[in-house]
Structure formats: structure tokens, C-alpha cells
Amino acid sequence: MNTKYSNLFESLTFKNGITIKNRVVMAPMTTWSSNDDYTVSDQEVNYYKRRVHGVGLVITGCTHVQPNGIGFTHEFAAYDDKFIPSLRKLADAAKSGGAPALLQIFHAGNKALPSLTPNGDVVSSSAVETEATAFAPSVLPRELSNDEILEVIHAFGETTRRAIEAGFDGVEVHGAHGFLLQNFFSPFFNRREDEWGGSLENRLRFPLAVIQEIKKVIKNHATKPFIFGYRISPEEQGGYGIEDAYELIDRLVEQDLDYIHVSLDDVSSTPRGIKDIKTRLELILEQINGRVPVMAAGSMVTADDIASALDKGLSLAAVGHTLIMNPDWVEKVQNGKETEIKTAINTSQVSDLELPEKLWGIIQASGPWFKIED
Numbered sequence: 001m002n003t004k005y006s007n008l009f010e011s012l013t014f015k016n017g018i019t020i021k022n023r024v025v026m027a028p029m030t031t032w033s034s035n036d037d038y039t040v041s042d043q044e045v046n047y048y049k050r051r052v053h054g055v056g057l058v059i060t061g062c063t064h065v066q067p068n069g070i071g072f073t074h075e076f077a078a079y080d081d082k083f084i085p086s087l088r089k090l091a092d093a094a095k096s097g098g099a100p101a102l103l104q105i106f107h108a109g110n111k112a113l114p115s116l117t118p119n120g121d122v123v124s125s126s127a128v129e130t131e132a133t134a135f136a137p138s139v140l141p142r143e144l145s146n147d148e149i150l151e152v153i154h155a156f157g158e159t160t161r162r163a164i165e166a167g168f169d170g171v172e173v174h175g176a177h178g179f180l181l182q183n184f185f186s187p188f189f190n191r192r193e194d195e196w197g198g199s200l201e202n203r204l205r206f207p208l209a210v211i212q213e214i215k216k217v218i219k220n221h222a223t224k225p226f227i228f229g230y231r232i233s234p235e236e237q238g239g240y241g242i243e244d245a246y247e248l249i250d251r252l253v254e255q256d257l258d259y260i261h262v263s264l265d266d267v268s269s270t271p272r273g274i275k276d277i278k279t280r281l282e283l284i285l286e287q288i289n290g291r292v293p294v295m296a297a298g299s300m301v302t303a304d305d306i307a308s309a310l311d312k313g314l315s316l317a318a319v320g321h322t323l324i325m326n327p328d329w330v331e332k333v334q335n336g337k338e339t340e341i342k343t344a345i346n347t348s349q350v351s352d353l354e355l356p357e358k359l360w361g362i363i364q365a366s367g368p369w370f371k372i373e374d
């Protein structure tokens with residue numbers, strides 16, 4: 001290994017005592033590939049097994065905690081105990097490389113797919129129409145009632161219990177990408193006038209209640225250390241900016257989490273509307289100031305990209321696209337073969353990549369999302 005990459009291979013011990021062998025994390029990535037009954041498919045199992053040997057930590061794609069929280073087609077489910085055997089299958093695959101594995105849990109909120117939710121019901125903090133995205137249509141969601149909010153909080157706890165029973169080493173709450181947790185924090189989408197909306201304190205109430213519920217479940221059900229992380233988007237398109245996110249971050253820091261995960265398109269991007277020469281990542285690292293380990297994802301492709309982010313104080317680098325294209329990314333760097341890291345998917349090598357058919361279909365249909373070459 002080239003010694004300039006030695007910081008990638010430093011171990012990290014979470015506050016709960018779990019140690020991971022290096023700083024490279026498999027980013028949470030949906031595969032759109034469950035069976036029709038939302039159980040984990042064999043193709044998904046093979047996809048994970050192919051990618052989990054080198055990384056220090058594995059995070060699964062998101063799974064919905066309630067039936068109306070589904071955000072993607074063929075997204076494996078975790079909203080009922082009947083899914084525990086399926087989750088166990090995924091936990092076994094995700095842990096098969098020796099690294100701890102976390103289940104990413106979420107509710108898609110106003111980005112849920114009406115074609116897949118019971119009775120087409122789409123819920124959010126408030127009834128504010130959404131814009132269509134690449135994966136979800138424009139909808140006018142229904143505002144959750146107080147009782148329903150308490151049910152969602154309970155559902156996050158129940159899904160955490162299932163993650164424990166299925167053998168996962170932790171959970172990551174997906175509070176990013178405009179899904180339900182963000183629908184509550186967002187002053188744009190949250191127009192409520194009760195205790196769940198309005199002031200900053202009220203908009204934070206739902207995310208913080210979900211965290212409390214999960215902590216309670218971990219305390220009552222986990223028989224060994226269990227990792228608990230929380231993913232955020234530091235800015236919202238048309239909504240909150242990075243300075244608002246600092247408030248969220250500060251409150252998350254107080255929650256005694258194992259890490260905070262910042263989802264960025266690009267770790268070298270700068271914040272919207274702020275004439276600052278610092279990147280979003282640098283600003284967030286300054287804000288957190290070593291109070292909790294920070295994970296970030298966003299266009300880290302080469303070993304140099306990760307080494308330089310770690311040098312800035314990042315604790316953990318989550319990699320997405322590059323791990324899809326290079327299942328042995330870590331091994332390549334470890335063996336001094338970083339020049340062999342591919343930046344495109346070669347169609348003749350798709351079977352070696354163990355890409356589930358549906359994921360490969362999405363990749364091919366998604367234009368510039370991935371570079372494909374013949």
C-alpha cells in the first residue's frame with residue numbers, strides 16, 4: 001500500500017466499544033431488487049457479499065418502517081416481524097466480509113410512491129405539494145395526525161428491534177434526502193401549528209422523539225454493543241440552508257450518537273448562497289468540532305479523495321458509486337493497485353459486479369448517473 005493512504009486504514013472505535021478496521025464505509029444504497037413480497041432477494045444477497053470484504057463498515061439500502069413509507073420500487077421491507085427472516089438473510093450477507101453491518105431505516109414521507117402505498121396514501125408533516133423527482137411523482141400528501149406521528153415513532157423503534165433480532169450491528173436513521181424526518185425539520189414542508197411544527201424546537205421534536213425511541217429499544221433489546229448513526233442532508237433544495245442545519249447538528253451531537261452522517265453530492269462542494277471559500281464538509285467539521293465522529297459521502301472516488309477528506313478531520317468516508325463499479329475498491333488500494341480503480345461500468349463485466357438485474361436496469365436508464373462503456 002502506498003503510505004500516503006495509511007489514514008484510510010486506521011481503525012476507529014465507536015463510543016460503544018465497537019472497533020472497525022478502516023475508515024471506508026459502504027454507503028447506503030437501494031438496489032430496487034427485493035422479491036415481489038418485499039423480502040430480500042438472492043440477487044441482493046450476492047450484491048452485498050461481493051462488496052463487503054474490504055470496507056470497515058457496511059450500511060444497507062434504506063428500508064421502510066411502515067407500509068406507507070416505501071420510497072422505491074422493490075425496496076425490501078422491515079415494517080413487520082414477518083420480515084425478520086428476510087432481514088436476517090441480509091444481515092448475514094452484509095456481515096459476511098467481517099465488518100459490522102447497519103440497517104438503514106426510514107419512512108419516505110412525501111416522497112413515498114403512491115402506487116405502492118396502501119390506498120395510495122402519502123403522508124408528511126403537512127399537506128404541501130411536492131415536485132416530481134427522478135424516482136417519485138409530484139403529490140399532495142396528507143398531514144399526519146398526532147396519533148399517527150406517535151405510531152411512526154413507535155414503528156422506528158419496532159424496526160430497530162427487528163434489526164437487533166436479525167443480527168445487525170446497528171441502525172442508521174435516514175434523516176436526509178427529503179424523506180419524512182426531513183419533512184418535519186424543514187420549515188418549507190412543515191407548516192404545522194401544533195407541537196410538531198412552527199418553531200425550531202417544535203420542528204426538531206419528531207426527529208428527537210424517533211431518536212429517544214430507538215435508544216430505548218436498544219437499551220431494552222440489544223445484548224451487545226449496537227451502533228446508532230443518523231444521516232442528514234445539510235441543505236434542502238428550496239428549503240433550509242446550512243446555517244439551519246447547524247441547529248440540527250448541534251441537537252444531534254447532544255444525543256450521544258455513534259456518528260453523524262452527512263450526505264453530500266460532492267465533499268468538495270460549497271454551500272448555497274454563502275460566499276465562503278470553505279466547503280460544506282469543512283464548515284460542518286468545524287461546527288461539530290470533534291464532538292462526535294462524522295461520516296460523509298459525496299463523489300469520493302479515488303484514494304486521494306478519501307485521504308484528503310480524512311486529513312480535513314472527516315472520521316469515516318462512505319463510498320457509493322465507486323463501490324458499485326469497484327466491489328474490491330479497498331483491496332485495490334490496500335494492494336497498491338489504486339490505478340486500477342474504474343470510473344465506468346464496462347458492460348462486459350456486469351456479471352462480475354454481481355449487479356442485481358433491476359439495479360442494472362435503473363443504472364442504464366438513469367443517464368449520466370453512471371458512466372457506462374462497451
Ligand SMILES: Cc1cc2nc3c(=O)[nH]c(=O)nc-3n(C[C@H](O)[C@H](O)[C@H](O)COP(=O)(O)O)c2cc1C
Pocket residue numbers: 027028029030031060061062104174176177231263264265297298299300318319320321322
Ligand atoms: C444506487 C444508489 C442507491 C442509493 N440509495 C440510497 C439509500 O438507500 N439511502 C441513502 O441514504 N442514500 C442512498 N444513495 C446515496 C448514497 O448513499 C451516497 O450518498 C451518494 O451516492 C453519494 O456518494 P457517491 O458519490 O460515493 O456515490 C444511493 C446512491 C446510489 C448510487
